[in-house]
Amino acid sequence: MPISQHLQYYVWGYRNANENSTFITIGYHFNDLKLTFKEVKQVGKIYNKYAVPYENGPIYVVSDRKPLTMT
Numbered sequence: 001m002p003i004s005q006h007l008q009y010y011v012w013g014y015r016n017a018n019e020n021s022t023f024i025t026i027g028y029h030f031n032d033l034k035l036t037f038k039e040v041k042q043v044g045k046i047y048n049k050y051a052v053p054y055e056n057g058p059i060y061v062v063s064d065r066k067p068l069t070m071t
Helices: 030-036
Strands: 023-026 037-046 057-065
Touching: 030 037, 030 057
Parallel strands: none
Antiparallel strands: 023 057, 037 057
């Protein structure tokens, strides 16, 4: 099930995802992902000259979400 901030995917929410779920991300920065996930591994990258910038970039597999903290 895709999760995205683009169009209607955002409305669908995270469904049954939890702290043990694994995600594939595109267009995020490594340091930003490390703030949220303990395991971050780059598995490739994507580039399409016709895509908008956030649709290009590294592909990461992330898992083991860190607990949310209020600051």
